[in-house]
Amino acid sequence: MEDPYHAYIRRLEPRSPGTGILAGRTVAIKDNISTAGVPTTCGSRILEGYVPPYDARAVELVRDAGGAINGKTNMDEFGMGTTTENSGFGPTLNPRDTTRVPGGSSGGSAAAVAAGLADLALGTDTGGSIRCPAAFCGIVGLKPTYGRVSRYGLVAYANSLETIGPMGRSVGDVSTLLRVIGQPDPRDTTMRGTPYAHDPVPDVAGRRVGVPDEFFGEGVDPRVAATVRAAIETLASLGAEVVPVSMPSMACALAAYYVTCTSEASSNLARYDGVRYGPAVETARPWHDAFTLVRSAHFGPEVRRRILLGTFALSSGYYGKYYGKAQTARANVSADYARLFREVDVLAGPTMPTVAFRLGELADPLSMYLADILTVPANLAGVPAISVPCGTVDGLPVGLQLTGRAFDDETVIDIAAAYEAEVAA
Amino acid sequence: MSGVVIGLEIHCQLDTRTKLFCPCSTDYRDDGPNTHVCPVCLGLPGTMPAVNRTAVEYALRVAKAFHCEVPVECEFSRKNYFYPDLPKGYQITQYDRPLALGGYIEIEGDGGLEKRVRLTRIHIEEDPGRLVHKGGGDRARYSLVDYNRSGVPLIEIVTDPDLSSPKEARRLIEHLRATLEYLDVYDPEKEGSLRVDANVSIAGHERVEIKNISSYRGVEKALTFEITRQRSLIRRGVAVERETRHFVEERGTTRASRTKVEEHDYRYFPEPDLPPLRVADRAAAIELPELPAARRERFRVQYGLSPNHARTLTGNPGLAEFFETVAGDDPVLAATWVADTLLGELNYRGRPVGSVGPARFSALLALLKSGRITDRSGVEVLRIVLDGDEHPDAVVERLGLAVTGDDTVSAAIAEVIAEFPQAVADYRAGRGNAINYLAGQVMKKTRGQADPRELGRRLADALAEDGPCT
Numbered sequence: 001m002e003d004p005y006h007a008y009i010r011r012l013e014p015r016s017p018g019t020g021i022l023a024g025r026t027v028a029i030k031d032n033i034s035t036a037g038v039p040t041t042c043g044s045r046i047l048e049g050y051v052p053p054y055d056a057r058a059v060e061l062v063r064d065a066g067g068a069i070n071g072k073t074n075m076d077e078f079g080m081g082t083t084t085e086n087s088g089f090g091p092t093l094n095p096r097d098t099t100r101v102p103g104g105s106s107g108g109s110a111a112a113v114a115a116g117l118a119d120l121a122l123g124t125d126t127g128g129s130i131r132c133p134a135a136f137c138g139i140v141g142l143k144p145t146y147g148r149v150s151r152y153g154l155v156a157y158a159n160s161l162e163t164i165g166p167m168g169r170s171v172g173d174v175s176t177l178l179r180v181i182g183q184p185d186p187r188d189t190t191m192r193g194t195p196y197a198h199d200p201v202p203d204v205a206g207r208r209v210g211v212p213d214e215f216f217g218e219g220v221d222p223r224v225a226a227t228v229r230a231a232i233e234t235l236a237s238l239g240a241e242v243v244p245v246s247m248p249s250m251a252c253a254l255a256a257y258y259v260t261c262t263s264e265a266s267s268n269l270a271r272y273d274g275v276r277y278g279p280a281v282e283t284a285r286p287w288h289d290a291f292t293l294v295r296s297a298h299f300g301p302e303v304r305r306r307i308l309l310g311t312f313a314l315s316s317g318y319y320g321k322y323y324g325k326a327q328t329a330r331a332n333v334s335a336d337y338a339r340l341f342r343e344v345d346v347l348a349g350p351t352m353p354t355v356a357f358r359l360g361e362l363a364d365p366l367s368m369y370l371a372d373i374l375t376v377p378a379n380l381a382g383v384p385a386i387s388v389p390c391g392t393v394d395g396l397p398v399g400l401q402l403t404g405r406a407f408d409d410e411t412v413i414d415i416a417a418a419y420e421a422e423v424a425a
Numbered sequence: 426m427s428g429v430v431i432g433l434e435i436h437c438q439l440d441t442r443t444k445l446f447c448p449c450s451t452d453y454r455d456d457g458p459n460t461h462v463c464p465v466c467l468g469l470p471g472t473m474p475a476v477n478r479t480a481v482e483y484a485l486r487v488a489k490a491f492h493c494e495v496p497v498e499c500e501f502s503r504k505n506y507f508y509p510d511l512p513k514g515y516q517i518t519q520y521d522r523p524l525a526l527g528g529y530i531e532i533e534g535d536g537g538l539e540k541r542v543r544l545t546r547i548h549i550e551e552d553p554g555r556l557v558h559k560g561g562g563d564r565a566r567y568s569l570v571d572y573n574r575s576g577v578p579l580i581e582i583v584t585d586p587d588l589s590s591p592k593e594a595r596r597l598i599e600h601l602r603a604t605l606e607y608l609d610v611y612d613p614e615k616e617g618s619l620r621v622d623a624n625v626s627i628a629g630h631e632r633v634e635i636k637n638i639s640s641y642r643g644v645e646k647a648l649t650f651e652i653t654r655q656r657s658l659i660r661r662g663v664a665v666e667r668e669t670r671h672f673v674e675e676r677g678t679t680r681a682s683r684t685k686v687e688e689h690d691y692r693y694f695p696e697p698d699l700p701p702l703r704v705a706d707r708a709a710a711i712e713l714p715e716l717p718a719a720r721r722e723r724f725r726v727q728y729g730l731s732p733n734h735a736r737t738l739t740g741n742p743g744l745a746e747f748f749e750t751v752a753g754d755d756p757v758l759a760a761t762w763v764a765d766t767l768l769g770e771l772n773y774r775g776r777p778v779g780s781v782g783p784a785r786f787s788a789l790l791a792l793l794k795s796g797r798i799t800d801r802s803g804v805e806v807l808r809i810v811l812d813g814d815e816h817p818d819a820v821v822e823r824l825g826l827a828v829t830g831d832d833t834v835s836a837a838i839a840e841v842i843a844e845f846p847q848a849v850a851d852y853r854a855g856r857g858n859a860i861n862y863l864a865g866q867v868m869k870k871t872r873g874q875a876d877p878r879e880l881g882r883r884l885a886d887a888l889a890e891d892g893p894c895t
Contacts, residue, residue: 034471047470054464056471151698155470160697189475190700264697267505270514271468275570283567291507314505314692323694 005093005102007111008071009041020066022180027062028118030109031072032079033164034153035059042155043075043087043105046298050277056153057185058122058164065180070118073108077300078269079126079157081105082371083362084133086302091359096138096397100356103136105129109167110137119168120177124154126162127257128351128375131387134167135399136356138389140174140416141167145407146382147192149178150185156268158261159190161379171388171417175200178409193407200417205239207415208344214250215349215374215401223393228350231390231400234422235348235415243344249329249336250377256329257376258369259313259322266310269303305365334381341405346415350374351387351399374401384409388416390423428628429652431594432586433644436579436620437605438552439483440612444576445551446474446517451577454615458557458571466576468512473698476501480578483610484524484549485708487580490604490716491544493528495708499548501696506689509570510554518550518581520693524704530604531718532596535589542597543585552577574617586624591648594623598641599740603717607742623648627655631667635679638672647672651679720745728756737764743778744768750783755794762790766804770811785810789817799876802826828876837870838887852888860884 003011009031018024029035032042034052036059041047055063062069076086084107085091092107094100095115102111106123110133113121123130125143134141142165149164156162166177175198182196211232216225236242274281274294281290299307313322340347353374362368378385383406390400400419404412444451447465465472488495502520525547534540554575560566582601588594602619605611612618620639625648626632633655638647655665670679715723717739724735724745738748738760752759767786771778789806792798798806798821806820821827841863842849851859864880 032471040470042470050470052464052469052471054469152473153471156698158697187475188473188698190473190698263694267503267515267692267694270505270507271470271512273507273509273514275509276467276512277469287509288507311692314694316690316692319692319694 001117003117005095005098005111005115006090007073007092007102007108007115007117009043009074009087009089009108010039011071012038012069014068014070018066020064021176022062022065022067022120025067025119026070026117027067027177028071028073028109028112028121029059029062029069030075030106030121030123032075032124032155032157033059033122034155035069035072038072040072040155041088042079043077043089044272044299044303045088046272046278046295048279048298052153054153056164057150057183057187058181059153061181061183062122062177067120067180071112073106073112073121075108076105076129077303078155078265079105079124079129079162080265080302080306082128082132082368083357083359084108085359086300088300093359094137094356096136097356097395099358100396101136101359101361103133103352103356105133106141106167107133107137110134110139110141113137113139113167113169120173121167122164122177122181123167124162124164125375125379126158126261127372127379129162130165130167131351131375131385131399131401132372134387135351135389135397135401138392138397139167139169140171140386140388140420141165142174142178142386142409142412143378143384144178144182144196144409145193145384146379147190148196148384148407148409149181150183150188150191152185152187156264158264159268160264161257161261171386171413171420172200174386175413175417178413182409196409198410198413201414202417202421204235204415204418207240207346207411208243209235209240209415210243210245210340210344210347212245212247212250212340212347212349214247215347219370219373220350220353221355221393224350224352224354224398227391227393227398228348228400231419232348235419238418238422240415245340245344245347247336247340247347247377249332250373252329253333253377253380254369254373256326256333257372257380258309259326260330260380262306262310263313263323263326264310265303266307266314269299269307272299302365330380333377337377337381337383337403345404345411347403349401351401355393355396355398378403382406384412386412386416388420390419429589430586430626430628430632431588431590431648432624433582433584433588433594433597434622434624435582435584435598435601437582437601437611438615438618439480439578439580439610440615440618441477441479441483441578443477443479445477445480445549445578446576449576453573456573458569458573461573462575466512467572468514468575474517474696476699476702477578480549481524481702481704482707482711483578483608484547484580485704486608486610486711486713487582487605488525488528488547489708489711490608490713491528491530491547491582493525493544493547495525495705496522497703497705498522498701499524499704500701501549501699502693503696504691504693506691508553509568510556510572510575512554512572512575516551516553517696517699519548522701523548524580530584530597530600532593532600535593540587540593542587542593545583545585547580547582550579550581551575552579591645591652594648595641595645598644600717602641603740603742607714607716607720609714609742623651625651625655627652627659627665630655630659630665633665633667634669635672636669636682639674643672643674646677647679650677654679724748728752728760730757730760734760734764737768741778747778747781747783747786751787751790753787753790755790758794759790762786762793762803766807770807774811776811781811785817792817792821796876797821797827799828799873801873825872826874828874834867834871834875834880834883835887837867837875838884840870841866842887849888860888
């Protein structure tokens with residue numbers, strides 16, 4: 001099969017054992033999730049030639065469920081990006097409009113599913129990396145509760161924020177894939193809660209849906225806002241009680257997110273020094289020069305930028321000012337969610353402030369960071385959030401984002417399923 | 426030593442079966458490099474640490490033995506720096522929320538009185554791998570990395586600057602080592618199982634950190650050298666520089682680090698892959714075994730041992746248990762033979778006390794107590810038993826070492842009196858030491874089998890019977 005959108009970094013001949021709930025279904029795996037014997041690059045040249053000797057827990061579970069893994073998908077290098085343009089292997093194109101980006105960083109997984117190259121895909125979401133490309137490509141993507149899916153084998157970018165999650169063409173598919181991967185793993189000791197064993201119940205009657213003002217603020221395309229408000233009206237028509245709410249902690253969420261993720265990244269990416277895997281150090285040079293050279297030559301510009309930002313934020317004398325403060329802001333976001341979820345069952349709003357950007361449109365990093373404003377709060381608090389297609393603007397998909405209580409991925413799935421069933425009807 | 430201020434940072438490997446964050450075995454002594462490794466301890470992308478509960482339990486035993494305060498929760502942090510032996514580019518350690526705070530270690534101070542050395546903290550961390558420089562020392566052409574050690578659990582014990590001499594530092598380390606062995610958390614036989622960094626200053630002057638001390642004898646040597654160096658600088662009016670120096674074991678000296686000390690910024694932050702660890706509950710549930718100080722006291726009271734014997738015999742749990750097994754109905758005799766003779770013989774042979782069969786040693790003690798062999802023969806028998814595979818009774822039998830019966834000794838005495846009239850005359854003339862000469866001759870005739878304690882009396886009796894003093 002052709003790959004006109006460059007969704008994959010590496011195609012694999014699917015070998016399905018033919019039993020289990022994924023039997024006969026193809027699954028694409030984002031290339032930052034380890035696959036035994038298959039190169040795993042994270043979209044980075046610095047991992048060129050690295051072949052993991054082990055499967056990530058999620059991959060193990062997909063194989064056990066009979067899923068046919070048909071390739072490793074393209075992504076922004078180490079997950080750092082919102083467009084899948086920051087890949088060491090070239091950009092992925094949006095199947096809905098090839099002049100547009102698919103969103104990121106799980107753009108390859110979203111494009112593969114949207115184009116029908118795979119039935120399902122695993123993505124990863126650190127600050128919106130599943131939901132953004134799901135919204136831009138018109139598919140469903142879920143960021144599960146932090147701790148519900150094992151991260152063992154997910155190449156770390158920002159450990160305290162990221163999770164592996166399911167992507168598919170329907171809420172039912174996403175729920176099925178979460179059943180497969182939402183299983184315990186003693187190797188990830190940050191896991192909590194019970195395994196996900198839910199079948200979607202498409203019913204929203206009597207549910208309280210909060211709509212935070214801040215999700216429709218400055219920077220949100222009015223046509224996207226109108227599309228999402230219409231979707232929320234649909235929920236109301238199905239018996240949901242829509243409640244306007246406020247989430248003031250949003251003001252600091254983006255800053256808290258970028259300080260936290262760059263800090264963790266600066267540490268997580270220290271291991272790429274050319275000693276054990278990837279392009280080798282020149283041994284004739286002194287150690288310090290040798291590893292500096294490897295890292296300068298093989299990390300892309302966005303990765304280098306985030307490593308430098310994070311190194312600065314953690315340095316002594318600045319820790320309290322940046323990392324410490326970011327943790328306070330993060331706690332405020334969690335407190336806001338906790339307060340809101342005493343009043344409502346889910347929060348609804350747009351996934352992204354706009355539709356998919358043109359390739360090359362977000363040239364400066366700051367405007368790219370700003371595009372994450374609606375997705376990062378869920379990562380800061382670890383709560384589940386889904387993006388479901390809810391219409392188009394200029395023919396480009398718009399995503400409705402539903403956010404739920406921690407470890408209540410089930411309710412998020414149910415309400416998304418209710419919406420999906422209604423629009424399909 | 427007045428004016429000397431010393432604080433120690435002691436790293437001890439915990440003797441767990443598996444590493445701190447992965448199931449790899451820690452017993453790599455007999456195996457080649459990089460054979461006890463897995464994706465986790467190699468820091469392969471995507472791997473995550475899972476804490477070894479036994480390592481935490483061991484560390485808590487140590488904290489409890491040294492009276493530390495254990496918080497409800499502790500937390501792991503990352504210490505970030507680049508080095509080829511550090512496969513993740515950071516070491517997982519503990520920073521602002523360690524496993525234990527405060528506490529103290531009691532040692533015998535230089536004044537002979539009990540002294541409390543306060544502890545700052547105890548924390549758990551992972552050992553990095555090991556670099557092997559090829560081409561020799563400073564002129565290495567390249568280095569190889571062995572990750573077998575990567576991820577082995579360590580505790581770091583930090584003392585307050587309460588020590589006043591290299592001897593006190595050595596005693597602290599010795600006491601610490603003994604306690605760790607009693608707690609059954611430490612194997613002193615493993616290479617690099619105890620490593621010390623020492624901070625030392627002369628009051629009123631800058632302090633110097635000595636790194637790379639890997640034995641407890643080295644601690645005393647390094648500190649003694651360093652204090653002499655600092656004193657001599659001060660005497661010459663040269664300021665002591667605040668610096669890090671390395672201990673050169675072979676020469677017993679310290680040398681300045683090759684590179685100028687740069688203030689490392691380790692950018693510590695909480696390890697996001699490990700949730701905080703609840704430890705106070707676990708510490709509370711721990712029941713400590715009898716520790717060296719308590720056992721020493723018990724040995725003095727229960728067995729009537731001298732303070733010195735009690736101290737020596739409680740120096741490690743294996744030795745203490747050996748003594749208790751052989752103490753029998755004459756513990757003082759047993760203590761003397763274990764502490765003063767057996768230890769020396771073992772030390773000479775480089776063997777542990779565990780290599781001696783207590784039953785055989787008890788048999789030897791029985792021979793000595795009954796007077797069947799002399800002390801001198803006892804040492805001979807012990808050596809043969811240690812070097813071969815013979816029972817003491819068999820050795821005595823084979824070599825005819827049993828104290829000779831009365832007839833033989835009496836005969837020898839009579840012969841000697843007849844053969845050495847001059848010595849007999851001297852004795853009778855009041856020159857008392859002449860009897861020693863005669864005793865020597867009797868010993869010669871009996872090939873050392875006469876009991877020397879008895880012999881003097883019996884000779885004196887014989888000489889008295891043989892003729893009146895003039």
